[in-house]
């Protein structure tokens with residue numbers, strides 16, 4: 001899997017609890033305080049550490065027997081090349097940017113590995129599956145560009161608060177504190193773009209004889225008063241719209257405030273940029289309050305003053321940054337004053353910051369749901385069987401895989417259109433003889449030879465179960481670790497239920513029994529959410545009837561995705577690995 005952030009944490013946990021045994025995880029980030037509210041594998045003490053490594057440690061605490069390989073690295077790093085990706089059955093993305101997503105998409109196409117792609121914003125989320133040659137890839141369709149607004153809506157006819165925020169941030173803030181040479185539509189009005197631009201250009205430059213208080217009020221009166229008057233003079237614009245109201249400082253500030261606004265010297269002795277705050281200087285503490293027009297106006301003037309007095313060196317180079325408190329205060333209050341003018345409801349600093357920073361607050365539950373959907377898709381990817389096709393007989397395959405692992409009772413095995421094996425009451429003698437002969441043949445010498453690259457379809461009509469198995473030829477097997485002389489992967493194994501204390505490493509051998517006696521009546525949850533008693537799950541690989549019935553039921557739930565196949569294992573005693581990242 002790629003990404004150990006919001007989706008990634010949920011995903012890793014759900015994979016581990018669903019029986020995935022061998023997980024690789026790439027994430028280039030370290031843990032930040034702001035991650036802790038939803039990236040629940042991380043704690044305060046982990047701040048600054050690698051997400052991938054800490055996520056691994058956290059999950060191993062409750063699933064000590066599985067293998068998790070962390071990489072604290074950028075997925076675009078050349079070490080993660082096509083060959084690296086080829087080792088996985090499926091790749092799962094929990095990323096937050098297009099760039100990395102595109103990169104992983106391309107590598108997965110090159111390596112011919114299925115990709116499950118995901119994303120969330122707020123309460124919305126989606127999961128898509130990309131399989132080379134079968135589905136569209138991540139880049140087959142262009143992604144919609146981030147939302148933009150027509151210039152005239154921003155400069156002249158805002159109707160939503162977000163229009164006011166864009167105006168405050170991209171026009172006013174940029175004009176006052178940003179690069180003086182950049183284009184700025186601030187002075188473009190419906191009709192007088194040419195005539196007034198020379199006059200208005202100067203307005204934003206502080207005059208030599210002007211103190212900072214006067215300058216602030218002049219800017220205020222110009223953008224919230226004069227500019228609105230100019231706009232109003234174009235009657236056409238307002239025929240079918242509510243006319244805005246010009247606002248001048250004299251209308252909103254009483255005499256005392258007009259003369260002296262905040263008391264910077266007392267409240268704002270700090271020169272620390274991040275804690276410099278106009279609202280604090282004016283005694284306003286709660287960012288969730290909706291301030292009155294007067295309060296907004298006072299904070300606006302105070303923020304402008306603080307920029308000029310305390311951060312003068314930065315003026316001309318500033319760009320809006322949602323983590324810059326003073327900039328957020330300036331933009332919030334400017335947007336609110338403009339909103340007042342246009343009859344748009346005012347917003348709190350907290351809300352305005354979210355809009356200005358394009359922040360959609362992440363919702364942990366959305367990530368959890370999306371992670372669940374990713375795992376469901378991951379479970380559906382085809383199986384891979386490594387086997388020596390020159391030595392293994394069809395009988396070995398039927399006994400050790402089809403019956404023992406997949407739990408089929410009346411199997412039917414096909415290679416393309418060719419039937420290799422079948423069991424049933426209505427077979428004639430010739431067919432039975434034929435299939436019996438096939439059983440004794442090595443795979444590569446069957447009438448329709450099974451070799452590396454072959455895909456077999458195995459079905460059990462009684463169970464209504466069908467799965468595809470990709471065959472990979474392999475010469476050698478480790479007698480101890482792979483006593484079957486073959487290795488099936490991509491097949492889900494039900495999670496183990498033992499706790500950390502009496503856990504045994506059953507990744508290596510099928511002979512180590514689980515503590516079934518103690519755990520017999522404990523309910524375990526399968527990856528599809530069905531609860532079953534552990535005693536219903538056989539440990540020797542042939543599931544009980546009750547379990548077969550359940551498998552069947554689950555498969556019907558999941559199997560509407562035509563040729564992707566789900567096999568949900570109930571077999572605790574086996575030795576199968578699911579590799580993905």
Ligand SMILES: Nc1ncnc2c1ncn2[C@@H]1O[C@H](COP(=O)(O)OP(=O)(O)OP(=O)(O)O)[C@@H](O)[C@H]1O
Pocket residue numbers: 002003004005006007008026027028029030034035051073074075076094095096097100362
């Ligand atoms: N090129 C990349 N290589 C590896 N990991 C990446 C890459 N791009 C993004 N990521 C990881 O994807 C994860 C995305 O997680 P998420 O969307 O929750 O964002 P976040 O950075 O954790 O939180 P937020 O953006 O809200 O502060 C991050 O952990 C990030 O490190």
Ligand SMILES: [Zn+2]
Pocket residue numbers: 136137138139140141
């Ligand atoms: Zn494509």
